[in-house]
Every structure is written in C-alpha cells, then in structure tokens.
Amino acid sequence: MRILVVEDDLVTQGFIKKGLTEHGYQVEVASNGQDALFQALEMDFQLIILDRMLPKLDGLTVLNTLRSANKTLPVLILSALDSVDERVKGLREGGDDYLVKPFAFAELLARVEILLRRQPISASPQSTLIQAADLKMNLLTRQVWRAGREISLQPKEFQILRYLMEHPQQVVTRTLLFEAVWDYDFDPQTNVIDVHVARLRKKVENDDLPPILETIRGVGYRLVDKTTS
Amino acid sequence: MALVTGWLTKQRASFVWRFTLLYTALLITLIAVAFFVLYQLSVGEISRSYQQQIQFITQQQRVFNQQMSPSEYLTQFTNQAEQLTNLILAYEDKNATYGRLTSLPNHIASCPAQTTFLVDNTNDLRLYSGCIESLSNGRLLVAFDDENLYFLQTQFLRAGVLALLLTLGLGILSGRYLSTQFLSRIKHINDTAKIIQSGDLGARVTVSDRQDEFDLLAGYINRMLNQLEDSFHAVSGVTDAIAHDLRTPLGRLRLRLESHLTTLPEHPINESQLQEMLEELDHILTTFSAMLELSRLEHKQAHSHFNLVDINQVAEDVIDLIQPLAQDKQQALSFIASRPCYLQGDKTLIFRAMFNALENACKYTPSGGVIELLTTTAGFIVKDNGPGIPDEFKDQVLQRLFRLESSRTSPGYGLGFPLIKAIAQFHHGKIELKDNHPGLQVHVTLNMSHPIENKKDAVCSKS
Structure with a gap:
C-alpha cells in the first residue's frame, strides 16, 4: 500500500511518515502543492494525505486537478481550518475525509485504514448477514448472535456493533463511531461514547466467552478475533 | 503680506471657503449681466432714441434746406427750433446764428459722430450731446439735453457697484458663517478621529437633535465605533480568557515535563505518566478549539447553511x-x-x-x-x-x-x-x-x- 503524504511542516510530515511506515505502509512525501500534483499524477498511490494550505499550490487546487484528471483514489484532507464551511468545501472538492489539526496520530491511522478498506462487508445489497469474529448480525431482522447465542441490543448499540463489525480488526475512534452512528458532524469531546460502548460490551462479553471489544486507551476501540488467534 | 498669503492658503484649503468663493463669483457675474441688460434696455434705449431723432431732424432739415429758399428755410427753421423742446436746434449762416444758441461751438464733430458740450443757460450750465451738419448756406447743429441721461447713467453705475459690493460682502460673510458653523462640526469629527487614533476607543462624535446630515454621519460613525469597540473587547476578552485558562494547564504541563527531564536518569518516564501528559494536552487543545468556535459563533463567522x-x-x-x-x-x-x-x-x-x-x-x-x-x-x-x-x-x-x-x-x-x-x-x-x-x-x-x-x-x- 503506497501512501503520498503532502505536508509542508517537515516535523509533522516526518511523524506521519514514521508512523505510517511502522504500520507497514510505503510512504512518499511532498512538501508543496506542485510536487504533490506531479507525484500523484506520475506514480501510483492507494491514498493521499493532503494538507489544506500548501506553498506554491493550494491543497484544494491539487485535489481539484487530480479529480479532473480522473484520479479516483481516496484523499484525506488535513487542515487547521475547522469551521463547518471549510469541511464542507473540502469534501465538495472531492475529499473523502477531513481531519482537523491538531489530531492524534491514532485518529489519522484509523481513518487511513478505513479509507483504504473502503468497501465494507455490507456493501452489496444482497448481503443482509455480517460476520466478524464469532459474531453474526442480521441486518434485516436486526438480530445479533455471539457464538450462536442471541444477544438483545438497543438500536444505537446495534448500530455501534454493526460499524465495528464492518471494520473488523481496525481501530475505530470515538469520533468515527459518533459520526457513523449519530451522523452529526462534530466531536462531542466527552466520555459519552465510552459509556455506550461499555454497555454494548457488557452485553457482548458475558459469560465465559473471551473479550472481543478491545479498548485502545485515548484512541478508541477495535473488534478483535481472539477465537482464531 | 506673508500673513495674508498664509491666511489665503489656509482658507483655500477649506472646502467651504472654496465653495463660498465660487458661489460669490457666480453671483457677481449674474448681477453684472443683469445690470448690463437692464442698462441696455433703459439708458441705452433712451440714448439710441435721441440719436435716431437727431438723425431724423438732420435729414429733414437738409431736405428743407435744399428745396426751400434761404428765407423760407429760416422761417421754417425758427418755427421748428421753438417747437422742439427736448432737442436744441441752431443754424448759422454767413450773417447770423438762429435758434436756441447764440453761436455754434467750433469743436463739434460732423454728423453722425456726436460730441458732448456745455451750454450756458443764463444761470444754469447744462450738458448737451449733438453734431453739426453742413448745409449749402451754413451749418446746422442738432443736440439733445444729455444732463438727465448722464445723471441716469451715473445713478445706474453707482447702483451697480453698490450691488456688486453688497454681494461680495454677503458672500464673504456667508462663507465665514458656513466655515464657522459647518467646519466646526467637521472639525469635531476630525478631532474625535484623532482621539481614537491616539488609542482612546471610547471617544464618540456628538450628535445634535437636529437630525441633519451631519448628525446622520455622526450616528453612522458612532455605530461603527461601537461595533469596533465591541470586537476589540471581545478579542481582548478572548485573549484574557486564553491567558487565564490555557496558561495554567500549559504551565502545569511544562513543569511536569521539566521535572521529568531533570530526574530522567534516575526515574525514566513511564507510559502512564506520558498518557497523563497527553490527556492534559488534549484538554488544553479542546478548550482552545471550543473558545475559538465560541468566538466564531458569537461573531457570526461560521456561516452555516440553515x-x-x-x-x-x-x-x-x-x-x-x-x-x-x-x-x-x-x-x-x-x-x-x-x-x-x-x-x-x-x-x-x-x-x-x-x-x-x-x-x-x-x-x-x-x-x-x-x-x-x-x-x-x-x-x-x-x-x-x-x-x-x-x-x-x-x-x-x-x-x-x-x-x-x-x-x-x-x-x-x-x-x-x-x-x-x-x-x-x-x-x-x-x-x-x-x-x-x-x-x-x-x-x-x-x-x-x-x-x-x-x-x-x-x-x-x-x-
């Protein structure tokens, strides 16, 4: 997986490159809009992390040019501009996700992984059944089973679990969960999501079954499959 | 001299003065034109009518002189000279002078050019204008009494000069009034601007009850200043708040980092300590973003789509x-x-x-x-x-x-x-x-x- 990181602040660029490389990605970097555009058009990448404000060529211009050149690869916009308008503008220009600085690297990584494994399991309309680890979910009847035993969930708990099951083994941050389940575009900045996940966990991880919802401190959650490992 | 030119330069810079001068000049020109037209219609008309009469009489007398015998002409002339009251006629041949004058002055030009001369009317010197026509047997003088016309002309001129002087005086006075009245208000606005420029944001332009254009302007300026002052206060409020609420946790974080750094060889920093510091930093960042957002909302900069x-x-x-x-x-x-x-x-x-x-x-x-x-x-x-x-x-x-x-x-x-x-x-x-x-x-x-x-x-x- 090749990722192009476009960021003019070299320290930030270095940390992103280091972090992504440690997670097994091949990373190329660019420090200005012109270089970024050249590399993105010449080379083959699976994802671009694009700073909004760049020297020589503005990030949105780069994005716009790429989209005009029929480059459909996912683009994650990084920006210090956090107003709703800026976010809307970035996404309208063809960005796939928008992350405001300062951000936690874990948040960036989680979003990168979700963008790279874009097609969730439920993408095809026919599949009404999702399976992850020893969990099974019927989207039509809204039933959930763990190891064959049915679990009864509240609507929001069901949606949270569904999102986690659609992104198995991936770190899902609180903000991602909130955006996906509540569909409001802001960061609630409280532990309220943790409370929801705790309730979900209580229902999913009962009895003698091994824990399945892993908490990654300060970041979010991951649905792990300990039964097979 | 230098004082006067200095004053003039100062006055010329003022808009009201320039306006007054222009206005006065225009008024003077208008009055001058009016007087000229009036003069031509009155005094000029009278003078022209006299000249026409002289021309007519001269021609008539020439014809009579040619057609009549000298004695017949003299009789006719004497009658004519006595009948005409507004004109004086005099005829001089080799023998004598007839008509209203005892003798014909020598310096009088031939018709149609006119000469002004004085006539001694026993105890009254009067001004006459006329010309001399040479006839076959003598010279004929036709003249009109110019005294009244001259008087009229003088009166007219005097009135004209007086009117122009009055206009000039009035113009200067009104200019002075305008400058003191209106310039003082503009000066007040300028002075307020200067005070604000020097740093006192609380200064405001005085608004009178008259609700005229200056009051409207003052109102607008004051409203703009109020908004600006509010924004300044908001900014300084945010600055104070940031100083207060972010400095404390930032200071705490700094102290913690410093203490870890100084005790590093003996007590290596552990994961939970780092985690705590990260949480502290996140708290600071959250406060900071929330304050930014609040300011943006309060000043309507986050234009969201309703x-x-x-x-x-x-x-x-x-x-x-x-x-x-x-x-x-x-x-x-x-x-x-x-x-x-x-x-x-x-x-x-x-x-x-x-x-x-x-x-x-x-x-x-x-x-x-x-x-x-x-x-x-x-x-x-x-x-x-x-x-x-x-x-x-x-x-x-x-x-x-x-x-x-x-x-x-x-x-x-x-x-x-x-x-x-x-x-x-x-x-x-x-x-x-x-x-x-x-x-x-x-x-x-x-x-x-x-x-x-x-x-x-x-x-x-x-x-």
Missing part, C-alpha cells in the same frame, strides 16, 4: 446519546415532544446546544434526580431537580469560562452555557435560566421570529 430541522428528531438523537449517562447515575431522563417540530436552523448546532444543556443537567443533578427535555414551538427546555444556580450567578454562568466552583478543579470547560447562548443567538434566539424549585430550567429559544408549523399538521409525537 435547513428545515425536525427539532423532535434532534431531541430523540440527543436522548439516545445521553440516556446511558443518566442511567448510570440512576437519573430519570424523559422527553416530551411538542407539536410543531420544524425549525429553520443548523441541525448540528441545535444538537450540540441540546446535548450541552442535558449533559450539564446530568452532571450537576445528583443520583436519582429527574431530568426532563421538552421541545417547544420555537426551541427546547431542559429541567432538572439538581442544585440549580443562585440568581446572582445566572448571568455570570452565561459568560465564557465562568464556573461556579471558583477553584476550577472539577472537570469541565466553563464553555457549556456560553456555547448554548451563542448557538441560540446564532439562530436569532436566546437562552434563559429559571428556577425549577428546586433545580434549574434552561429555556432555549431558536428562530424566535418564525417557527414553522408542521406542514402535515401532524402531532409530532414521541416515538
């Missing part, structure tokens, strides 16, 4: 989100929906206002408390039976970074109520804090002017 928002749907989403928090504290959280449920607004902001109000209620109401969310025709109400807020603090909690615990040790940012207030105002609404006896009622009004009735007229019931 849509029709189903306020009951938003309320249900908030309840869904916050219910577990309430349940963990054994609080009874209930929602009572209103009937008209559509509002023009920003869905996310309304959600946040509601969430903040409910989260506050959950946080400050003790275990086992009762919390109610009610949507109304134009907003929502959150009621709790917690400790409430004393009346003297009700205004203060709406100001940013004010927290009831003066120590600021319990978690929270002091930005919850200010954010609700900013969101309400962004929707042209307001927030009111009331007593619930016991507890607190938070009344939030959004879009006070136009709540939109549910088009289907259906009851927006609680699902």
Whole structure:
C-alpha cells in the first residue's frame, strides 16, 4: 500500500511518515502543492494525505486537478481550518475525509485504514448477514448472535456493533463511531461514547466467552478475533 | 503680506471657503449681466432714441434746406427750433446764428459722430450731446439735453457697484458663517478621529437633535465605533480568557515535563505518566478549539447553511446519546415532544446546544434526580431537580469560562452555557435560566421570529 503524504511542516510530515511506515505502509512525501500534483499524477498511490494550505499550490487546487484528471483514489484532507464551511468545501472538492489539526496520530491511522478498506462487508445489497469474529448480525431482522447465542441490543448499540463489525480488526475512534452512528458532524469531546460502548460490551462479553471489544486507551476501540488467534 | 498669503492658503484649503468663493463669483457675474441688460434696455434705449431723432431732424432739415429758399428755410427753421423742446436746434449762416444758441461751438464733430458740450443757460450750465451738419448756406447743429441721461447713467453705475459690493460682502460673510458653523462640526469629527487614533476607543462624535446630515454621519460613525469597540473587547476578552485558562494547564504541563527531564536518569518516564501528559494536552487543545468556535459563533463567522430541522428528531438523537449517562447515575431522563417540530436552523448546532444543556443537567443533578427535555414551538427546555444556580450567578454562568466552583478543579470547560447562548443567538434566539424549585430550567429559544408549523399538521409525537 503506497501512501503520498503532502505536508509542508517537515516535523509533522516526518511523524506521519514514521508512523505510517511502522504500520507497514510505503510512504512518499511532498512538501508543496506542485510536487504533490506531479507525484500523484506520475506514480501510483492507494491514498493521499493532503494538507489544506500548501506553498506554491493550494491543497484544494491539487485535489481539484487530480479529480479532473480522473484520479479516483481516496484523499484525506488535513487542515487547521475547522469551521463547518471549510469541511464542507473540502469534501465538495472531492475529499473523502477531513481531519482537523491538531489530531492524534491514532485518529489519522484509523481513518487511513478505513479509507483504504473502503468497501465494507455490507456493501452489496444482497448481503443482509455480517460476520466478524464469532459474531453474526442480521441486518434485516436486526438480530445479533455471539457464538450462536442471541444477544438483545438497543438500536444505537446495534448500530455501534454493526460499524465495528464492518471494520473488523481496525481501530475505530470515538469520533468515527459518533459520526457513523449519530451522523452529526462534530466531536462531542466527552466520555459519552465510552459509556455506550461499555454497555454494548457488557452485553457482548458475558459469560465465559473471551473479550472481543478491545479498548485502545485515548484512541478508541477495535473488534478483535481472539477465537482464531 | 506673508500673513495674508498664509491666511489665503489656509482658507483655500477649506472646502467651504472654496465653495463660498465660487458661489460669490457666480453671483457677481449674474448681477453684472443683469445690470448690463437692464442698462441696455433703459439708458441705452433712451440714448439710441435721441440719436435716431437727431438723425431724423438732420435729414429733414437738409431736405428743407435744399428745396426751400434761404428765407423760407429760416422761417421754417425758427418755427421748428421753438417747437422742439427736448432737442436744441441752431443754424448759422454767413450773417447770423438762429435758434436756441447764440453761436455754434467750433469743436463739434460732423454728423453722425456726436460730441458732448456745455451750454450756458443764463444761470444754469447744462450738458448737451449733438453734431453739426453742413448745409449749402451754413451749418446746422442738432443736440439733445444729455444732463438727465448722464445723471441716469451715473445713478445706474453707482447702483451697480453698490450691488456688486453688497454681494461680495454677503458672500464673504456667508462663507465665514458656513466655515464657522459647518467646519466646526467637521472639525469635531476630525478631532474625535484623532482621539481614537491616539488609542482612546471610547471617544464618540456628538450628535445634535437636529437630525441633519451631519448628525446622520455622526450616528453612522458612532455605530461603527461601537461595533469596533465591541470586537476589540471581545478579542481582548478572548485573549484574557486564553491567558487565564490555557496558561495554567500549559504551565502545569511544562513543569511536569521539566521535572521529568531533570530526574530522567534516575526515574525514566513511564507510559502512564506520558498518557497523563497527553490527556492534559488534549484538554488544553479542546478548550482552545471550543473558545475559538465560541468566538466564531458569537461573531457570526461560521456561516452555516440553515435547513428545515425536525427539532423532535434532534431531541430523540440527543436522548439516545445521553440516556446511558443518566442511567448510570440512576437519573430519570424523559422527553416530551411538542407539536410543531420544524425549525429553520443548523441541525448540528441545535444538537450540540441540546446535548450541552442535558449533559450539564446530568452532571450537576445528583443520583436519582429527574431530568426532563421538552421541545417547544420555537426551541427546547431542559429541567432538572439538581442544585440549580443562585440568581446572582445566572448571568455570570452565561459568560465564557465562568464556573461556579471558583477553584476550577472539577472537570469541565466553563464553555457549556456560553456555547448554548451563542448557538441560540446564532439562530436569532436566546437562552434563559429559571428556577425549577428546586433545580434549574434552561429555556432555549431558536428562530424566535418564525417557527414553522408542521406542514402535515401532524402531532409530532414521541416515538
């Protein structure tokens, strides 16, 4: 997986490159809009992390040019501009996700992984059944089973679990969960999501079954499959 | 001399003076033209008519002189000279002078050129204008009494000069009046601007009761200054708040890092310590973003796109989100929906206002408390039976970074109520804090002017 990181602040660029490389990605970097555009058009990448404000060529211009050149690869916009308008503008220009600085690297990584494994399991309309680890979910009847035993969930708990099951083994941050389940575009900045996940966990991880919802401190959650490992 | 040129230069720079000068010059030209026309129509006309008469008489006498015998002509001439009162006729041949004059002056030009001369009328010297026509046997003088016309001319000239002088005087006086009256007001505005430039933002232009153009201008300037001053205060308020609320935790973080650095060889930093520092930093960043957002909302820079928002749907989403928090504290959280449920607004902001109000209620109401969310025709109400807020603090909690615990040790940012207030105002609404006896009622009004009735007229019931 090749990722192009476009960021003019070299320290930030270095940390992103280091972090992504440690997670097994091949990373190329660019420090200005012109270089970024050249590399993105010449080379083959699976994802671009694009700073909004760049020297020589503005990030949105780069994005716009790429989209005009029929480059459909996912683009994650990084920006210090956090107003709703800026976010809307970035996404309208063809960005796939928008992350405001300062951000936690874990948040960036989680979003990168979700963008790279874009097609969730439920993408095809026919599949009404999702399976992850020893969990099974019927989207039509809204039933959930763990190891064959049915679990009864509240609507929001069901949606949270569904999102986690659609992104198995991936770190899902609180903000991602909130955006996906509540569909409001802001960061609630409280532990309220943790409370929801705790309730979900209580229902999913009962009895003698091994824990399945892993908490990654300060970041979010991951649905792990300990039964097979 | 230098004094005068200096004064002139100073006056020339003034708009009112230039205007007055131009105006006066125009008026003088107008009066001069009027006088010229008047002169031509009166004095000029009389003079021209006299000349025509002279011409006529001269021609007549020439014809008579040619056709008549000398004696016949003399008789005719004497009659004519006696009959004409407004003209004097004199005829001189080789022998004698006939008519009204004793002799013909020598310096008088031949007709049609005219010469002015004095005639001694026994005890009265009078001015006459006329010419001499040479006839076959002698010379004929025809002249008219110029005294009256001359007098008229002089009077006319005098009146003209007087009028022009008066105009000039009036122009200068009105110019002086205008400069003192109007320039003083402009000068007042200029002086105020200077005071503001020197740093006193509180200075304002005085507005009189006359409501004239200057008062309008002063009003506009004052309103602009008020807004600017508000913005300055807001900026300095934010700066102070940032200094206060961010410096303390930043300082704490700095001290912690420093102490870790100095004790590093003996006590290597461990994961939980790093985690704590990261959390502290996140807290600082959150406060910072929240304050930025608040400022932006308060100054309407976050131009969000308003849509029709189903306020009951938003309320249900908030309840869904916050219910577990309430349940963990054994609080009874209930929602009572209103009937008209559509509002023009920003869905996310309304959600946040509601969430903040409910989260506050959950946080400050003790275990086992009762919390109610009610949507109304134009907003929502959150009621709790917690400790409430004393009346003297009700205004203060709406100001940013004010927290009831003066120590600021319990978690929270002091930005919850200010954010609700900013969101309400962004929707042209307001927030009111009331007593619930016991507890607190938070009344939030959004879009006070136009709540939109549910088009289907259906009851927006609680699902």
